Amino acid sequence: MFPRQGWGCAAPHSTRSRALHVTRTSPRLGLSGSRLDGRGLGALGARGRLGGLGVRCASFQSGEEKSGHIRAGRNEGILFFENVFPLRLQKLLGIPFASTERPPNFLNYIISPTVTGTDPSAIITKASEQHNLSIRATETLLRLKEGGAFVKFTHDGRIPTSEVEKVLKQYLKEKRIKPWWSPWRRMHVSLVKGRPWVEDLFRLPTPRVRVEFVAPEPGVEPVELSQEKLYELFRPYGKLNDIIVQPPDDKVLPKFAYLDYSKIGTAVVARNCMHGFLVGERAGGGKGGTLLRLKYEEKIKAHWIRDWIVNHPRIVIPILAAIVAGITVAVFDPIRTFFVKAHITGSLKIKEAKWYQWVVGYATDFIPWHQKHHDDEGMEAVWDDRKDNIEQIKTWLIETADTFIIVQGPRGSGKRELVVDQALQDTKYKLILDCKPIQEARGDSATINAAAAGVGYTPVFSWMNSISGMIDMAAQGATGVKTGFSETLDSQLAKIWNTTGTALRQIALDQRHKDDKDAHLGDDEWLEAHPDKRPVVVVDNFLHKSQEAGIVYDKLAEWAARLTTANIAHVIFLTNDVAYSKSLSKALPDRVFHQIPLSDCSPPVAKKYVMSYLDADVADDPPPRDGSPKVIPSETRTDLQELDTCIDLLGGRLTDLEFLARRIKTGESPTKAVNEIIDQSASEILKMYVFTLETENRQWNPEQAWLLIKQLAQHDSLRYNELLLSDTFKTAGEKTIRALEQAELISIVSSPSGRPSLIKPGKPVYCSAFKRLTQDRVLQSRLDLAILTDLVKVENATIDKCEGELLRLSEISGQPSLISGRVQYLLAKLAKSQRAVEGYEGEMVGLKKVLANEN
Incomplete structure (x- = not known):
């Protein structure tokens, strides 16, 4: 246990000895306060007497009479003891003891020299007794912030002070006194040669000491000491x-x-022993001498961290990239996985919570005037017709076959409603990924945001992609190597989808319980054995505008293939493109896909759909107050007899049928509603395919679109290869036809072997719209005139080529008979083109008359 006594200066235990001994005193003489030191450890300067022995203890850390200096008189000397206190204590505790008169009391029991055995006065006493020296300590000045203490002593003058220093050094070397906080470093003592400055400023020691050369008195020129002289003066204190x-x-x-x-x-020792030292003339200090003034100096290398980073980019940049990647994986990836899971399970969506649905249902039943709105009015007839398709999808979802399910059909055929609202109605965990907003986004940042929003991936820093790209380019220009900061759009999308795959796997495995019969199975085996527990991923609008970004769809198909082959989820593709197998076969080349083709509704189903739509609200209407039966529109309206003819004109596309039913529901007759729909479709065709002003990104011209419209108005379908033989489609004809199919003006029907076979209108209503457009004589004359103009240009170009070749043949000397066949061929071809030009120009005359005479 630490002794409870304090420490300070005391009278010697032998009056016959002239040496001063420092002994333990009462607790009041310790660190916290003393009659000797007045203020304790943090106080130096006040003087007092102990037992009339003339022993004085400096109590303030500001020198004698707070002057900042210690004076040594005749037959006196000053010693500095090092390692009396912990050197880093003041910095460690963060307390400016130099400006505090009362340090914490607990230090009395921790670093008191009487406890640690580093009392300088006691060391002097023991050393003087051992070596029979006549020295006496008269004053002790503690330096807590420098970890040492000054001790003023007196001697009889028979021995020099340098001899006292040697004796004490030898004593400390033999005894090897070490405080408990420094088991590897012993105490040291040195004779103070200068005039120490014992300031109580809050300045902490540093390994660097600044030595200033000043004049000892005005009018004296100081001398700058050389390195050799400085080494001679200061090397004895340390390396x-x-x-x-x-x-x-x-x-x-x-x-x-x-x-x-x-x-x-x-x-510290050098600064306290040599501050104020006067270098005389013989020692190289000049005529008047040179005074040394020492102070601690912070050794700061300006901007060394920045300079090291700038000078070592090949080391720093990969480290920074690794740190960023590590933070992303360790911090953001779990957060993003959580939000993706919440998006799929709906745990953060209030409207999908059971308690919210219960409250809404209870309020709906309680409030009698609240009516339920049906978004799928009349769809029962369509679902009855497609019941086999719905059941087939449900069956595939409980099978273990690791392949895709593809539902293909034209736009507006009800693919999404069939899969999401019917086949997956009872599926708890499903993810709907719509490719349309991802494909239509402009720029990489917008594309990344759209993909992240589709799966609930957050937080997403899409704006960092462009910034990191600039940083990567600058770093590559400076270092010559890629840093890896920037990521491509494909890598960003792959990261989003891979995180989604991780969330889907966790959702599937969360349904596993310890008490299951097959709980002993591994995760992969359990997923393979329970296909009904896998989530379902529905990829809607797959291959939407596929000609603009096929790479995105390829990466998406590869991700879907990994989900399917790893038994993580079932994947259903909804697409309008008939050539979907080309893209999906790259991802799963050894699988046979489950396919469901959707076509337009048959006329009986279409009529039933419209009738059901009209009668859908009758069940929710309150009964008449007079007790009469409810009025059913399909039974009371007489104009519904026109539906058969109208549906033949409109076709069986669900979107068109719903538009027709809504117009009839507002009070229009079926014939008027169909005519309005046909006229609207005709206007859309002219605007989108014929009169479009922005022709830069369009891969067809108005003449090609009009030729298709004109021929499809006369025939229900066209032979694909026959159209390619026409002069209008002679240049890039197949590419133009595919572009018009993607724009949904036409649809291409393939043969059983997969080759393009027939060309049909893109929507059933377009057939009637095409006929409506060709009935406009002015429009037909204008566009036919444009077609004939192009054909005339083609024939004139042929005539120019034939004439040029005939001219070159006529220049051959001798006119050999071998070229006569070629000449006859060119003349016949020229005559044929000439007859065609004459025929085209004759037709153009009639068309121009129509344009001139009719509005």
Whole structure:
């Protein structure tokens, strides 16, 4: 246990000895306060007497009479003891003890010299007794922030002070006194040669000491000491790493030099022993001498961190990239996985919570005037017709076959409603990924945001993609190697979909219980054995505008293939493109896909759909107050007899049928509603395919679109290869036809072997719209005139080629008979083109008359 006594200066235990002994005193003489030191450990300066022995203890850390200096008189000397207190204590605790008169009391029991055995006065007493020296300690000045203490002593003058220093050094070397906080480093003592400055400023020691050369009195010119002289004066106090003198061209006064010690402790000793030391003329200090003034200097290398980073980019940049990647994986990936899971399970959606649905249902039943709105009015007839397709999809979802399910059909055929609202109605975990907003997004950032929003991936820093790209380019230009900061659009999308795959796997495995019969199975085996527990991913609008970004769809198909083959989820593709197998076969080349083709409704089903739509609200209407039966529109309206003819004109596309039913429901007759729909479709065709002003991104011209419209108005379908033989489609004809199919003006029907066979209108209503357009004589004359103009240009170009070749043949000398066949061929071809031009121009005359005479 630590003794409860304090520590301070005390009278010697032998009156016959002239040496001063420091002994333990009462607790009041300890660190917290003393009659001797007045203020304790943090106080120095006040003087007192103990037992009339003349022993004085400095109590303030500001020197004698708070002057900041200690004076040594005749037959007196000053010693500095190092390692009396922990050197880093003041910095560690963060308490400015130099400006505090009362340090914490607990230090009395931790670092008191009487506890640690580092009491300087006691060491002097023991050393004097051992070596029979006549020295007496008269005053002790503690330096807590420097970890040492000054001790003023007196002697009889028979021995020099340097001999006292040697004796004490030898004593400490033999005894090897070490405090408990420094088991590897013992105490040291040195004789103070200068006039120490014992300031109580909050300045902490450093290994670097600044030595300034000043004049001892006005009118004396100081001398700048050389490195050799500085080494001679300061090397005895410890190992010097470097001596840095002031540059010759430096105008800073006074002149100075830097001493870099290897340890802080040696710098402390040198500063306290040599401050105020006067270098005489013989020692190289000039005629009047040179006074040394020492102070601690922070050794700061300006911007060394920045300079190291700038000078080592090949090391720093990969490290930063690794740190960023590590933070992303360790912090953001789990957060994003959580949000994707919440998006799929709906745990953060209030409207999908059971309690919310219960409250809404209860309120709906309680409030009698609240009516339920049906978004799928009349769809029962369609679902009855497609019941086999619905059941087939449900059956595939409980099978273990790891392949895709593809539902293909034209736009507006009800693919999404069939799968999501019917086949997956009872599926708890499903993810709907719509490719349309991803494909229609402009720019990489918008595409990344659209893909992240589709799966609930958050947080997403899409704006960082462009910034990191610029950083990567700058770093590559500086270092010559890629840093890996920037990521391509494909890698960003792959990261989003891979995180989604991780969330889907966790959702599937969360349904596993410890008490299951097959709980012993591994995760992969359990997923393979329970296909009904897998979530369902529905990829809607697959291959939407596929000609603009096929790579995105390829990556999406590869991700879907990984989900399917790893038994993580079932994947259903909804597409309008008939050539979907080309893209999906790359991802699963050894699988046979489950396919469901959807076509337009048959006329009986279409009529039933319209009738059901009209009668859908009758069940929710309150009964008449007079007790009469409800009025059913399909039974009371007489104009519904026109439906058969109208549906033949309109076709069986669900979107068109719903539009027709809504117009009839507002009070229009079926014939008027169909005519309005046909006229609207005709206007859309002219605007989108014929009169479009923006022709830069369009891969067809108005003449090609009009030729298809004109021929499809006359025939229900066209032969694909026959159309390619026409002069209008002679240049890039197949590419133009595919572009018009993607724009949904036409649809291409393939043969059983997969080759393009027939061309039909893109929508059933377009057939009637095409006929309506061709009945406009002015429009037909204008567009036919444009077609004939193009044909005339083609024939004139043929005539020019034939004439040019005939001219070159006529220049052959001798006119050999071997070229007569070629000449006859060219003449016949020229005559044929000439007859065609004459026929086209004759037709153009009639068309121009129509344009001139009719509005």
